[in-house]
Amino acid sequence: MIENTPKLFIPGPTEVDDRVRLMMAQRVIGHRTSEMSDLYGGIVEKLQKFFNTKHYAMVFTSSGSGVMEGTIRNLAERYVLHGACGAFSKRWYEMSLANGKDADLVWADWGKAVKPEMIGEAMDKKKYELLAQIHNETSTGVRNPTDEIAKIAHENGTLIAIDTVSSLGGDMINIDNYDVVIASSQKALALPPGLAVAFVSEDAMERSKNMQNKGYYFDFVRMLNRFNKSQQHPTTPAVPLLYAMDAQLDLMLKEGLQARYERHLKMRDIVHRWVKKRGFELFAEKGYESVTVTTVKNTLGISVKNLNNELIKRGMMLSNGYGELKEKTFRIAHMGQIQPGDILALLDSIDEILEAKGVY
Numbered sequence: 001m002i003e004n005t006p007k008l009f010i011p012g013p014t015e016v017d018d019r020v021r022l023m024m025a026q027r028v029i030g031h032r033t034s035e036m037s038d039l040y041g042g043i044v045e046k047l048q049k050f051f052n053t054k055h056y057a058m059v060f061t062s063s064g065s066g067v068m069e070g071t072i073r074n075l076a077e078r079y080v081l082h083g084a085c086g087a088f089s090k091r092w093y094e095m096s097l098a099n100g101k102d103a104d105l106v107w108a109d110w111g112k113a114v115k116p117e118m119i120g121e122a123m124d125k126k127k128y129e130l131l132a133q134i135h136n137e138t139s140t141g142v143r144n145p146t147d148e149i150a151k152i153a154h155e156n157g158t159l160i161a162i163d164t165v166s167s168l169g170g171d172m173i174n175i176d177n178y179d180v181v182i183a184s185s186q187k188a189l190a191l192p193p194g195l196a197v198a199f200v201s202e203d204a205m206e207r208s209k210n211m212q213n214k215g216y217y218f219d220f221v222r223m224l225n226r227f228n229k230s231q232q233h234p235t236t237p238a239v240p241l242l243y244a245m246d247a248q249l250d251l252m253l254k255e256g257l258q259a260r261y262e263r264h265l266k267m268r269d270i271v272h273r274w275v276k277k278r279g280f281e282l283f284a285e286k287g288y289e290s291v292t293v294t295t296v297k298n299t300l301g302i303s304v305k306n307l308n309n310e311l312i313k314r315g316m317m318l319s320n321g322y323g324e325l326k327e328k329t330f331r332i333a334h335m336g337q338i339q340p341g342d343i344l345a346l347l348d349s350i351d352e353i354l355e356a357k358g359v360y
């Protein structure tokens with residue numbers, strides 16, 4: 001039994017509301033029952049309603065990476081372009097290579113955003129079937145201008161999929177501007193890990209229909225056919241996680257998309273003000289800062305590891321920098337069900353710890 005765990009200010013998994021968490025204790029139902037059809041049918045409807053889209057909504061039992069890989073296989077026989085600016089978007093490119101695709105990388109440096117003209121330039125040189133573009137790069141706290149990038153992709157006759165793993169449910173995403181929008185449950189959607197969401201356009205579905213060697217588990221067409229037949233999954237889904245998702249979507253609908261976005265903006269602004277006041281700096285390029293996670297440049301040279309150990313004693317936890325950025329940066333997630341008051345309490349605790357150490 002795991003006890004006394006800290007409140008999570010890490011960019012996933014994030015805090016799960018008790019009302020949502022407890023739904024998972026309900027009795028398991030069969031996956032071929034009318035109760036299951038009601039549950040999954042309801043979830044799909046709520047996803048489309050909350051995110052204001054007519055795209056097909058699908059929930060897979062896997063983490064987000066499963067659908068990221070599946071998207072490449074559904075939409076590209078060969079040529080994929082990746083717009084990347086950090087660890088997770090680079091990994092998506094590696095997935096394309098691992099699936100034998102002829103993949104190219106447009107790379108913006110660490111902390112920088114992928115600009116539309118960079119994508120335009122690559123597309124002038126070569127024809128791509130799919131652009132796989134990061135929206136919110138969790139390692140650097142960069143938010144990419146994906147609406148403008150989508151326009152360029154479509155002008156070039158290229159489908160665009162975006163990774164909103166750490167932004168969907170916190171940031172404002174215009175789903176209908178993209179062909180596939182992918183998210184994981186354990187980030188701004190504030191659910192336990194184990195589910196992935198995909199919104200799929202009609203054009204993407206058409207492409208998938210004729211795609212060879214696209215695999216089985218993440219086949220969009222297979223998912224849709226089964227859903228149209230019975231509002232169920234082709235295979236056995238993680239039933240308790242679906243109970244949780246259903247309840248979480250009710251909470252989100254009650255809050256509303258705009259209010260949820262504004263709460264995230266408010267939390268982000270609180271963190272930004274604190275960063276500047278204390279003499280730290282933002283790692284993300286100006287104008288491209290994430291709404292859901294702030295990567296802080298460790299300009300005061302603190303030990304992030306020690307800070308986190310002290311925070312954990314107080315029942316809170318943030319994230320060290322990712323990979324090469326460890327100790328050079330740290331990350332404060334302000335996403336999901338976390339409230340502005342929680343962020344203020346975290347920052348007060350950081351101040352107390354750093355003041356006691358004589359950092360400021």
Ligand SMILES: Cc1ncc(COP(=O)(O)O)c(C=O)c1O
Pocket residue numbers: 011012063064065066088089136137138139163165166184185
């Ligand atoms: C931007 C981004 N993409 C992809 C992933 C991988 O998602 P998952 O761990 O749900 O497979 C993560 C995980 O942190 C992420 O932050």
